[in-house]
Amino acid sequence: MRPEPKVAQNPAESTAGIDMNLIVGYVLAVGVASSIALLTIGMAWNKLQIGHLVTDYELGHTNILQFVIRESREVWHGHLQPRVLINFGIAVLMMTPFARVLASTVYFAVEECNLKYTLFTTFVLLTLSYSLLLQ
Amino acid sequence: MGGGVVLIPALTFFGLPIKEVIAVSIVSVVATSSGSAAAYVRDHITNLKVGMFLEMFTMVGAIVGAKLSLAAGQQFLFIAFGLVLFACWAALLIQPDIEYVATVKQDGFTRWLELEGSYYDYAADCTIEYKARRAHWGAALMFWVGVIAGLLGIGAGALKVLIHDLVMGLPPKVSTTTSNLIIGVTALAGASVYLAAGLIRPALAAPIVVGIVIGALIGTRTLVRLQNRAVRRFFLAILALLATEMIYRGLKGI
Numbered sequence: 001m002r003p004e005p006k007v008a009q010n011p012a013e014s015t016a017g018i019d020m021n022l023i024v025g026y027v028l029a030v031g032v033a034s035s036i037a038l039l040t041i042g043m044a045w046n047k048l049q050i051g052h053l054v055t056d057y058e059l060g061h062t063n064i065l066q067f068v069i070r071e072s073r074e075v076w077h078g079h080l081q082p083r084v085l086i087n088f089g090i091a092v093l094m095m096t097p098f099a100r101v102l103a104s105t106v107y108f109a110v111e112e113c114n115l116k117y118t119l120f121t122t123f124v125l126l127t128l129s130y131s132l133l134l135q
Numbered sequence: 136m137g138g139g140v141v142l143i144p145a146l147t148f149f150g151l152p153i154k155e156v157i158a159v160s161i162v163s164v165v166a167t168s169s170g171s172a173a174a175y176v177r178d179h180i181t182n183l184k185v186g187m188f189l190e191m192f193t194m195v196g197a198i199v200g201a202k203l204s205l206a207a208g209q210q211f212l213f214i215a216f217g218l219v220l221f222a223c224w225a226a227l228l229i230q231p232d233i234e235y236v237a238t239v240k241q242d243g244f245t246r247w248l249e250l251e252g253s254y255y256d257y258a259a260d261c262t263i264e265y266k267a268r269r270a271h272w273g274a275a276l277m278f279w280v281g282v283i284a285g286l287l288g289i290g291a292g293a294l295k296v297l298i299h300d301l302v303m304g305l306p307p308k309v310s311t312t313t314s315n316l317i318i319g320v321t322a323l324a325g326a327s328v329y330l331a332a333g334l335i336r337p338a339l340a341a342p343i344v345v346g347i348v349i350g351a352l353i354g355t356r357t358l359v360r361l362q363n364r365a366v367r368r369f370f371l372a373i374l375a376l377l378a379t380e381m382i383y384r385g386l387k388g389i
Contacts, residue, residue: 025177028319032170036348039341056338064327086341090162093344094326096169097319104187116248120187124194124320131198131327 020107027103031096038089046082054086064094064132098132101125138347139164139289140220144377147384151339153212157204157288158329159339161322163347164290168318170348175312180254182309185267185299186316188248189277193295193321196281201328204286213385216287220378223293227371230297238266238304245270245303254309265306273303277317285325290318 043053059067071088074080105121108114139160146156175181204212241251250267267273276298284291292314299310329335 020183021176021179021181024183024316025173028169028173028176032166032173032348035166036345039345043341043345054338054341056336058333059330059335059337061331061333063331067330083337086337090335090337090340090344093162093166093169094323094330097165097323100169101320104183117184117187120191123191124187127191127194127198128320128324128327131194131324134327134331 018107018111020104020111023103023107024100027100028096031092031099035089035093035096038085038092042082042085042089045085049082055083057083059087061135063135064091067091068095098125098128101128138167138350139287140223140374140377142343142347143216143288144381147213148380153209153216154204154329155334155336155339157212158326158332158334159336159343160288161201161285161326161329162335162340163344164284164288164322165319165326166344166348167351168290168292168315168322170351172312172315172319175315178254178312180308181312181316182250182252182267182305183316184248184252185250185303185305185309186313188250188270189273189313190317190320192274192278193281193284193317194324196278196283197285197321197325198328200282200285200287201325202285203282204288205328205332207286209389210385212287213381213389217378217380217382217385219283219287219289219291220374220381223291224371224374224378226293226297227367227374230293230300231367233300233307235300235306236304238268241266241268242270250303252309254306256308263306265309266304268304269302273298276302281321281324284318284321285328288325288329290322292318 046055047053062070067087068091071084071091074084075088101121101124105118105125108117108121142160142163143153143156146159147153172181176183207215245267248270250270251265253262253264255261256263277295280291280294280298283289283294292311295314295317296307296310299305299314300307303310305313326335
């Protein structure tokens, strides 16, 4: 039997009880699992509807933020089609590392009160936001 | 190793344009790296501070690399891909011979960055404490690895691990798992450039992402039953073959 992990105290773990490793791990796991589920359901639905896994179409020149908003709006208004699920799956996947960085920034700012790493993660967050707005 | 190094030569072999393939590959890299990082982070082996510090540089590099890729010619991309595959091949070849040398005296900058940690090693049944070193060199080199990742749509994990091991003195398990964490953000930065350029086709991306994640899950379970040396030899042979093929196609004019 595998022994109980004698969890070492990494610098990014809080002494106050919130474990940053677990937060980051769950954000990534939930993001990837949701995305794969959406993509799989979308492709299966497409296959049943028209006989192909995916219909070929282009997303056009867009940035991730516009893409996420557009697909979320479609889902919100209940315009569910295989294509919307597939696009939403791609959007969820691309937002997963962004959510991880956002969670890290909040953690370092609020829980650890570590100015240095709050600045570092804010820089990553701002640069990622810039890349998400590229067009 | 992610799927990009095999995916790109395979799809271009079937006639798909290399830039579209690079764009899809970088989306799949987001999936595989985030999926595996999720497991490693929860095992408390990944060093989050090393990851957060280094991803500042890889991410900027990836944006620069992706923009270069959009401007580059197909022939250049084929040859560059082949050369990077050879670099990954060399990294994989020398990796087992790299002995972990623990940092005795940490330099001031790395100490200021708080780049140290500890993890529980099940094989050795003890807690391993470590300190990183030469963070300034690690950061500078990671920028260029980010450029390569963004330019070619790969995770470039083999190169990242080499820098963690040789330059920053991280223990092998920490360097592999931390590299996985960095790859996700780096790939996202690159992917956003390709999305803006209209190069991401869902018809290609969706089945590849699902297939590569399922493949990675099966691969992880199968690999534990195989001998390390046999797997390494197999990947070395595949990398050398793909590198030669890509350079040959680049020189021939595709």
